[in-house]
Amino acid sequence: MAKTKIESDRGLNVRMFVTGLALVVLYLIITTLLIYLGVGYGLVIVIVAAMIFSQYFFSDKIAMFSMHAHEVTPAEEPRLHEIVDRLCLLADMPKPRVGVAEMDIPNAFATGRSPSHAVICATRGIMTRLSDEELEAVLAHELSHVAHRDVAVMTIASGVGMLAGLVSRMAMWGAMLGGGGGRGGNNNDNAAIVEMVTWLVSIVIYVVAYLLTMALSRYRELAADRSGAILIGKPSVLASALVHITGDMGRIPRTDLRKAETMNAFFFVPALAGGTAASLFSTHPTLERRLDALNKLERELNG
Amino acid sequence: MGLRDAIFGRTKQVAPQLDNIFALPGAALTLQSELDLVTSGQAGLCFKAGSGESSMLSDADILELLNFDAPKDSISLTSDDLGFKWLVIDDPTIDGLVTKIHAANSTMVDHELGPRLLCAVFGFVPATPPGEGSVRLVYLLKQGTFYPFAPTGPNQRDNELELRVKSFLSADLVMEKDLSRWMALWNLPVR
Numbered sequence: 096m097a098k099t100k101i102e103s104d105r106g107l108n109v110r111m112f113v114t115g116l117a118l119v120v121l122y123l124i125i126t127t128l129l130i131y132l133g134v135g136y137g138l139v140i141v142i143v144a145a146m147i148f149s150q151y152f153f154s155d156k157i158a159m160f161s162m163h164a165h166e167v168t169p170a171e172e173p174r175l176h177e178i179v180d181r182l183c184l185l186a187d188m189p190k191p192r193v194g195v196a197e198m199d200i201p202n203a204f205a206t207g208r209s210p211s212h213a214v215i216c217a218t219r220g221i222m223t224r225l226s227d228e229e230l231e232a233v234l235a236h237e238l239s240h241v242a243h244r245d246v247a248v249m250t251i252a253s254g255v256g257m258l259a260g261l262v263s264r265m266a267m268w269g270a271m272l273g274g275g276g277g278r279g280g281n282n283n284d285n286a287a288i289v290e291m292v293t294w295l296v297s298i299v300i301y302v303v304a305y306l307l308t309m310a311l312s313r314y315r316e317l318a319a320d321r322s323g324a325i326l327i328g329k330p331s332v333l334a335s336a337l338v339h340i341t342g343d344m345g346r347i348p349r350t351d352l353r354k355a356e357t358m359n360a361f362f363f364v365p366a367l368a369g370g371t372a373a374s375l376f377s378t379h380p381t382l383e384r385r386l387d388a389l390n391k392l393e394r395e396l397n398g
Numbered sequence: 399m400g401l402r403d404a405i406f407g408r409t410k411q412v413a414p415q416l417d418n419i420f421a422l423p424g425a426a427l428t429l430q431s432e433l434d435l436v437t438s439g440q441a442g443l444c445f446k447a448g449s450g451e452s453s454m455l456s457d458a459d460i461l462e463l464l465n466f467d468a469p470k471d472s473i474s475l476t477s478d479d480l481g482f483k484w485l486v487i488d489d490p491t492i493d494g495l496v497t498k499i500h501a502a503n504s505t506m507v508d509h510e511l512g513p514r515l516l517c518a519v520f521g522f523v524p525a526t527p528p529g530e531g532s533v534r535l536v537y538l539l540k541q542g543t544f545y546p547f548a549p550t551g552p553n554q555r556d557n558e559l560e561l562r563v564k565s566f567l568s569a570d571l572v573m574e575k576d577l578s579r580w581m582a583l584w585n586l587p588v589r
Binding site: 223339343344346347348349350351352353354355 | 444478480481516517536553554555557558560561577580581582583584
């Protein structure tokens with residue numbers, strides 16, 4: 096959160112620190128386990144580190160690719176560029192590249208390894224649904240993610256999860272192969288049991304790491320809500336934007352019924368029915384929680 | 399549609415559900431008392447224009463088919479730029495509109511044009527303008543469900559008003575619960 100004018104929130108910082116600390120403790124547990132398991136894993140760690148690093152380094156390209164987004168010039172999207180220009184001046188941060196994803200689902204995201212390599216992207220759906228003021232609030236939220244270096248933070252956090260998963264898999268192989276000997280003669284049975292325990296512990300660690308990552312992500316979202324709202328000075332506008340793009344309103348499409356006939360069951364029974372599965376462990380806080388926080392902030396700012 | 403059909407890629411055509419439409423006059427009363435909305439005096443039936451020998455009916459043929467003792471000037475047939483035809487019916491009362499739309503639906507089904515039916519649309523406007531803005535009630539014939547559509551611009555719709563309409567009408571009508579199916583009908587020829 097270095098040199099930007101986006102203010103920080105102490106309570107949130109403390110909770111984020113605690114969550115981060117818990118992740119560090121997990122790191123230590125994993126390192127201990129790795130040492131106990133001995134050599135051979137050095138190479139594995141190098142590979143994992145390389146994977147995590149490339150995920151971090153190419154985060155902008157990966158996200159743009161998976162969202163089918165393309166970069167746009169100021170001539171193509173004057174409204175979007177104007178808003179981003181204004182917000183970057185306000186926050187005193189370098190202007191990120193700007194992209195658009197041609198989809199009806201209202202969404203926006205920002206990614207990139209550093210503020211100078213960031214890209215901020217909005218879907219067509221969010222641009223048609225929101226007023227200029229609301230779109231500005233959403234983009235301020237996304238720029239806060241850039242300023243907070245959330246890509247780096249979340250990459251490190253989820254890297255732990257990947258490491259834990261790897262350890263558990265290695266331990267499982269170890270447990271299966273361990274019985275065949277090679278680990279020093281008469282202690283074969285004990286070694287197998289120890290490795291089984293390691294395997295179980297790794298799985299527990301993986302689950303806990305995952306839950307913590309999700310919790311951290313939710314705190315980062317609240318922090319970005321707060322910073323974004325402070326940047327534009329109107330928490331209520333961000334709240335109204337959230338109401339318009341999440342929950343019921345966000346699900347009402349802008350696509351024409353007559354154009355949509357091919358993608359659903361208006362003329363034919365679908366070959367495969369797909370339910371919309373809500374994710375169990377959400378990366379975002381609930382709408383209620385976010386609105387509460389913004390209401391509180393609105394009172395603070397007015398008060 | 400079973401697994402076998404999925405594997406062999408067979409597509410079964412869906413028969414339209416016509417009967418839920420008769421709940422509309424009751425819903426119209428609710429709309430008037432809660433949101434001060436009354437019928438616009440117009441309703442429309444949207445169906446896909448066919449392109450096949452036997453199904454290739456001319457506009458005159460379709461109008462002939464649907465000639466159910468209505469004055470000629472109260473029914474018109476138009477095409478939109480998305481390849482759909484609209485049968486637009488004028489009638490000052492909601493009961494009249496419902497009866498005529500249902501008759502048109504039944505006639506289409508009798509002539510094996512049922513699978514082509516997309517939706518029926520009923521227009522509602524504020525009784526005392528400007529009011530809250532006008533709303534169309536769209537009836538999805540394949541699903542047998544209703545949803546509100548309140549366009550406010552070329553690509554803008556008033557979701558807030560739509561959700562309020564839904565909350566008031568849930569008791570009267572079979573409303574479409576899957577909000578992602580509340581598709582827009584931009585530039586529709588029904589008032």
